[in-house]
Amino acid sequence: MRYRLLVFDWDGTIIDSASTIAQCIRLAAADLALPVPSEKQAKHVIGLGLHDALRGAVPSLAPERVAQFVERYREQFRVREDAMDLFAGMRALIERLSDERTLCIATGKSRRGLDRALDATGLRRYFRASRCADETEPKPSPAMLRELMAEIDVPADNALMIGDTSHDLEMARAAGVDALAVTYGAHAAAGLLGCAPRGCVASVAELGQWLAANG
Numbered sequence: 001m002r003y004r005l006l007v008f009d010w011d012g013t014i015i016d017s018a019s020t021i022a023q024c025i026r027l028a029a030a031d032l033a034l035p036v037p038s039e040k041q042a043k044h045v046i047g048l049g050l051h052d053a054l055r056g057a058v059p060s061l062a063p064e065r066v067a068q069f070v071e072r073y074r075e076q077f078r079v080r081e082d083a084m085d086l087f088a089g090m091r092a093l094i095e096r097l098s099d100e101r102t103l104c105i106a107t108g109k110s111r112r113g114l115d116r117a118l119d120a121t122g123l124r125r126y127f128r129a130s131r132c133a134d135e136t137e138p139k140p141s142p143a144m145l146r147e148l149m150a151e152i153d154v155p156a157d158n159a160l161m162i163g164d165t166s167h168d169l170e171m172a173r174a175a176g177v178d179a180l181a182v183t184y185g186a187h188a189a190a191g192l193l194g195c196a197p198r199g200c201v202a203s204v205a206e207l208g209q210w211l212a213a214n215g
Contacts, residue, residue: 003178003215005154006097007145008127009163010107010114012046012185014094015121017084018164021046022186024076025057031072032065034058046186047108047165049138086121087184089204097211098126102152105130106144106161106171128152139167142175149175160198160215162207169195182207 012018022042029036037057045053054069055061061069097103103126107114111132118124129151137143149159161172164185169192172179181192181200193200199214201207 001101001215003101003158003160003211005102005104005149005152005159006211006215007104007106007148007159007161007177009047009161009165009168009185010105010109010117012164013162013168013182014086014090014105014123015084015117016087017081018043018046018186020080020084021077024073024080025054027076028054028069028073029058031076032069034065034069035060043186044165047139047163047167049108049133050110052138053108081116082120086123087204089208091121091123093204093208094123094126096208102128102154104128104148104152106139106148106168107131108133108139108167110134139165140170140174142171142177145171145175145177149177164192166191166195169197172197180207180210 008014011021022039025042026036035058042057045056050070051066105127109132111134114130114132129148131144131147136147156176159177161168161177161179164182165187169179169181179197181197183189183200183202189200199210201210
């Protein structure tokens with residue numbers, strides 16, 4: 001088995017949240033009378049640490065208003081997070097993969113946000129370790145992957161990053177780790193392919209098939 005360690009992104013890869021996150025960014029900007037980014041612009045920053053994401057979505061945002069924007073985004077998100085579901089087939093895939101390999105998470109979410117999500121979905125027991133954007137350097141820095149590989153004691157050539165954004169793939173490249181792109185999340189296939197992943201899949205079923213054939 002080539003990839004003993006599979007590192008998953010969370011939003012847009014495991015859980016169907018990209019559209020909701022983009023909506024919350026746009027609503028929060030409107031609430032504060034800030035320039036409202038397009039849905040495409042809002043989706044592009046998904047996966048970054050929250051502060052970086054919001055500054056990226058509204059480049060004209062004054063530094064003194066970042067905290068206010070963050071809080072308003074969180075308020076919008078908390079109202080909607082219970083309505084988000086895992087992608088169809090993801091629970092069964094995670095359960096099966098956890099019997100064969102070590103699974104971890106590298107996410108732009110905060111630790112508090114990821115803990116809520118893991119408890120709500122019942123997936124916590126399947127993941128050996130995780131890193132969040134408020135614990136180390138956020139994506140696309142390689143820090144999350146390097147820390148996880150050190151904790152699990154797996155070399156880079158035995159690890160695979162699975163994600164739906166260019167930030168995930170750029171993090172993997174910086175860490176010397178292979179990446180697998182999923183196109184059912186935040187970023188379109190063209191942008192993901194530009195990051196030269198080992199593969200690109202369009203569904204959870206295809207993800208399972210690719211891992212069985214290549215991983």
